[in-house]
Amino acid sequence: MQNLKKILENVEIKPTYEWLSILQYLDKNHNHPTAAMIFDEVVKKVPTISKTTVYNSLKLFMKKGIVTPLYITGSEVRYDFAQKPHHHFFCEECGKIYDLEVECPIFKQKYFHGHLIRQQHVYFRGICKDCLKKENKAHH
Amino acid sequence: MQNLKKILENVEIKPTYEWLSILQYLDKNHNHPTAAMIFDEVVKKVPTISKTTVYNSLKLFMKKGIVTPLYITGSEVRYDFAQKPHHHFFCEECGKIYDLEVECPIFKQKYFHGHLIRQQHVYFRGICKDCLKKENKAHH
DNA sequence: TTGCATATTTGAACTCATTACAAATTTATA
């Protein structure tokens, strides 16, 4: 909480009630939510908040580098309040996005074939552990 | 051409004029186009073609595994007619998507932490070689 | 060839995530 305030102040964002509430939601829920999911939850605590504010905040957080957009599903953006860079697994069955630690020396490079790298995105897609289990049970 | 017909027949798609024309465009232009770009070009050769047919075809090609959707820009899907799996670099300046060869043993795995991997997506984003050059010239 | 079933294509209407924008409200500053 005080923690989150500091994070905002570090990137020169005034810790307003709305911005803090949105960041608080992202901090408590590392489920890579959509803007709609964020709005639906935060509005319970801040009934006057608007969807536009959610989008504005996310855009601001992204510009400041404390939130990363994930373009994985193809239908909507999912947001990641990530302290350390990491990678993802997207389950095509249940839609969950898991965090992954992928170690690879290539991801340490600043340049690749002369192109300046600012961000690295790695995600696998398939069927997650849990959904595989369910499938096996159904077959039996 | 005869080549492309075979590719379609191999995956049990009847090589109609529309489907062949779309695949032909993808084969000649490895620029990872959007559906709109594909339509705008193919319609010059097939004036009666509709956007719906472009979307339908792409969906069919994806289902059959001969075309891969790239969710990179966040605003629209870009399509890749790829023979071999490979990775990408997206230039935030000019919007170009470059093909990359990234070697890493992790990308050979079938499972990761118990999750079944069906596809792997790796892309870097930043400023491409050409745009970096332009920037340097402008500074001087 | 003709008739009929099936596959493909088309255009218009629709959906829905995201953006644009201007008015309203809150906050900071003098």
Added chain:
DNA sequence: TATAAATTTGTAATGAGTTCAAATATGCAA
């Protein structure tokens, strides 16, 4: 307190992608 700046809000617009039913083309049996 007055005024300017920052933030929030609601509504309207945008635009990629989907739905769907009608139109057209294709395949095939009689």
